[in-house]
Amino acid sequence: MTDAVLVALIGLAGSAIGSIVGVVASAKLTSYRIEQLEKKVQAHNNLIERTYRLEERTEVQEEKLRVVNHRLSDLEDYHKGGN
Template sequence: MEVIVAGMSLIGTLVGTFTGVTVSANLTNYRIEQLEKKVAEHNKVVERTYKLEGQMLEVQHDIRDMKNL
């Protein structure tokens, strides 16, 4: 009888531990995916800003050239 109780306790502990680890891993993976999406959006903004800065330099040069005419 005691062996059966000990076996059931062992099974319960293993199932609980496995479930906890699985849920924790799934949550971690979800959070990493969300962070990756945010980083991708940030990188798009940085790329667009870099392009706009280059275009602004060209516009400033054009304006400077027009003023010198």
């Protein structure tokens, strides 16, 4: 085997190993970034769910407040009419 062929084979092996290492590193980085995005999406979804529950509770409290105000108004009207 000539020196040129040996150098070419060593260069080929080095390029192949470098490419494989690069692909593996890129895959790991991509996997890590996807995991981080999934965590962010989950946190966002949790926030949306909590906000939705808070909005529902706020609507219930506002309805209760409207009822109380209506009752107070009725009592005030009754009190004014009774005097």
